[in-house]
Amino acid sequence: MKVLVINCGSSSLKYQLIDMDNENALANGLVERIGIEGSKLTQKVDGRDKYVLSVPMKDHKDAIKHVLDTLTDGTNGVIASMDEIGAVGHRVVHGGEKYADSVIINDEVMKDLVDFSALAPLHNPPNIIGIRACQTLMPDTKMVAVFDTAFHQTMPEKAFLYGLPYEMYKENHIRKYGFHGTSHKYVSYRTAEILGRDVKDLKIVTCHLGNGASVAAVHNGKSVDTSMGFTPLEGLLMGTRCGDIDPAIIPYLMKEYNYSYDEVLDIMNKKSGVLGLSGVSSDFRDIEVAADGGNNRANLALDVFYYRVKKYIGYFVAAMNGIDALVFTAGLGENAPEAREAIASDLEYLGINLDRAKNKVRGKETVVSTDDSKVKVLVVPTNEELMIARDTLALVK
Ligand code: AMP
Numbered sequence: 001m002k003v004l005v006i007n008c009g010s011s012s013l014k015y016q017l018i019d020m021d022n023e024n025a026l027a028n029g030l031v032e033r034i035g036i037e038g039s040k041l042t043q044k045v046d047g048r049d050k051y052v053l054s055v056p057m058k059d060h061k062d063a064i065k066h067v068l069d070t071l072t073d074g075t076n077g078v079i080a081s082m083d084e085i086g087a088v089g090h091r092v093v094h095g096g097e098k099y100a101d102s103v104i105i106n107d108e109v110m111k112d113l114v115d116f117s118a119l120a121p122l123h124n125p126p127n128i129i130g131i132r133a134c135q136t137l138m139p140d141t142k143m144v145a146v147f148d149t150a151f152h153q154t155m156p157e158k159a160f161l162y163g164l165p166y167e168m169y170k171e172n173h174i175r176k177y178g179f180h181g182t183s184h185k186y187v188s189y190r191t192a193e194i195l196g197r198d199v200k201d202l203k204i205v206t207c208h209l210g211n212g213a214s215v216a217a218v219h220n221g222k223s224v225d226t227s228m229g230f231t232p233l234e235g236l237l238m239g240t241r242c243g244d245i246d247p248a249i250i251p252y253l254m255k256e257y258n259y260s261y262d263e264v265l266d267i268m269n270k271k272s273g274v275l276g277l278s279g280v281s282s283d284f285r286d287i288e289v290a291a292d293g294g295n296n297r298a299n300l301a302l303d304v305f306y307y308r309v310k311k312y313i314g315y316f317v318a319a320m321n322g323i324d325a326l327v328f329t330a331g332l333g334e335n336a337p338e339a340r341e342a343i344a345s346d347l348e349y350l351g352i353n354l355d356r357a358k359n360k361v362r363g364k365e366t367v368v369s370t371d372d373s374k375v376k377v378l379v380v381p382t383n384e385e386l387m388i389a390r391d392t393l394a395l396v397k
Contacts, residue, residue, distance in 0.1 A: 001086035003389040008130025011036055013063050016385040017071055020393045026078040031063045041066050051076045061133035088143045089392030090131050093123035095147030102391035105143040144392040151181030154222040178226035180208045186387045187329045187380040188218040203320040205313050210330030211239040217316035225319050227312050237305045239282035242272035277301035284332045306342040317350055323375050329382040335362045344377055351375045
């Protein structure tokens with residue numbers, strides 16, 4: 001069966017068509033600037049030139065229609081007709097406490113997703129728009145929702161409760177949810193396969209370091225803690241998000257700068273992190289170049305970022321009473337040997353010994369620890385699309 005995976009953002013949409021008979025991606029695409037002037041679809045197919053379609057796309061339905069037309073196009077497509085798409089898997093950011101697993105989308109699920117929008121106002125609404133657009137264009141095709149929060153639903157209360165009045169959790173669901181769950185699950189299970197071990201016997205710390213970044217503690221195949229929280233703002237410093245700060249800073253900023261609540265939220269989400277500290281960019285590549293060129297603030301931003309990741313590794317080793325594997329994934333984790341070295345060095349007392357020569361690798365599944373390192377350190381490129389497609393296939397079969 002062929003599964004179409006859709007990941008809808010507010011003005012963009014990523015897609016992949018995967019042949020589940022061999023788990024090969026037939027086509028990989030991105031639609032940008034949906035509803036904005038300059039809409040563009042880019043599709044990549046192995047062995048062919050990149051295909052670019054620049055036409056106005058007024059909304060997500062328009063965008064998905066162009067995706068389907070492109071996939072079935074006689075020249076640029078990869079399938080003869082839409083009938084070849086057996087199911088659609090949608091990435092959904094927030095599944096609340098109700099969804100600890102992926103689910104076939106029906107009316108009740110749609111209602112829940114709308115309810116969870118209050119918990120993820122930036123993310124769930126575009127996911128819902130994408131699902132509705134697909135339902136309109138492919139009314140007879142089964143759809144599955146795969147949640148970013150689901151993998152972390154195994155966290156115990158002691159890990160997910162905040163030190164706020166308990167009623168706030170009971171009445172308003174204020175607790176840690178965690179995100180990037182599909183990625184943490186994929187790389188932790190893949191790590192067990194690479195090491196030839198059963199994931200149920202392993203204590204793994206997974207570091208998803210991209211533009212959004214989080215660390216997770218995966219004990220015996222289950223997430224027991226993670227750095228992101230009620231929203232994806234908590235935890236590590238990120239490209240533009242501040243991560244952990246003293247919550248008292250928020251009212252202080254509002255008072256001192258006369259900022260509104262929305263302005264503070266905007267600063268914490270879009271103007272902070274390594275962008276805010278460096279003043280250079282939210283992209284780690286730009287910051288590394290600036291730091292190499294002697295820019296002190298760029299150096300500082302990297303130091304603060306690395307230090308925070310290292311601290312979370314320490315938290316989670318303590319939480320699991322040990323560690324067997326430390327895993328790096330996502331844009332920075334997969335491609336930046338310098339970042340891995342800065343984070344994983346001086347952790348010998350935990351049994352973590354990075355092999356500097358092996359670590360000079362980019363975007364490739366590799367064990368980068370020394371042969372005698374008690375803790376294995378790995379680079380495992382994430383594949384959230386494949387996880388979504390696998391769950392989708394399992395549910396519709
Ligand atoms: P992601 O969100 O997983 O797509 O990761 C995107 C981020 O990964 C970018 O903002 C970059 O900061 C970082 N990144 C990607 N490639 C490299 C690289 N070769 N070196 C350093 N950072 C990289």
